[in-house]
Structure formats: C-alpha cells, structure tokens
Amino acid sequence: MMVKVWRALVEVTQPNGPGSDHALIEPLGAAFAELNLPPAFLERIQTAVTEAIRRVWQHDTDHAAHLTVAAQVLHVDGGQMGQSWGFFLVEKRLENTADRRIEVLLYPEVR
Numbered sequence: 001m002m003v004k005v006w007r008a009l010v011e012v013t014q015p016n017g018p019g020s021d022h023a024l025i026e027p028l029g030a031a032f033a034e035l036n037l038p039p040a041f042l043e044r045i046q047t048a049v050t051e052a053i054r055r056v057w058q059h060d061t062d063h064a065a066h067l068t069v070a071a072q073v074l075h076v077d078g079g080q081m082g083q084s085w086g087f088f089l090v091e092k093r094l095e096n097t098a099d100r101r102i103e104v105l106l107y108p109e110v111r
Helices: 020-033 039-059
Strands: 003-015 066-077 081-093 100-110
Touching: 003 020, 020 039, 020 066, 039 066, 039 100
Parallel strands: 066 100
Antiparallel strands: 003 066, 081 100
16 A cells, blocks of 8 residues: 655745845755755756745735745655656745745655
C-alpha cells in the first residue's frame, strides 16, 4: 500500500526591502538540497520562486508588509520514485493583512 504524506520543508517570512528575495531563496535552496534534486531542476525552482517574489512586491497595490515562502514535498512510502517531479506555485492573500504567501508544492512522479 502506498502512503502519501505532505511534509513541510521550510517556511520563511521576510519584510519587504532590498535583498529580501535573496533572504527568502537561500533557506528554500538549503531545504531542497536534502531532496537530492538534479541541479538544473533546483535552479528552475529558485528562478521561478524569485520571479514570483519580485512580482508580489512589484505589482502589489497594497505594498505587502511581509512575504512568506513555504515549501512542502509529497513523501511517498511504499512506492518507487520516478524521474520527474511536478511543481506548483500558489500565491494567496492572508485575510485582514497586507501580508502575502507563496506556497511551493513538489510532488514526485510515483511508479
């Protein structure tokens, strides 16, 4: 029987300001390193998240005070991991605040 469980990798909150995107990306990269992802895949994730962070702060009419980047991975027990991974970025507004959140969800293709 295959058991699928979402496992949190990292959650980082950073106020808006110069260099904030790097302060959010560095812990994300460190968290993904433990998954032994191919370097090219890790680079694509970091590029996509960096762009999402910049868009939140550039196009946000409320001028988000803080941005949280959270990452989770789908951990599968009892299944063999395939070669490919899926990647989704979800941006949502937290109720009653100017803060924003980007969630990074990774899932392995299971054979």
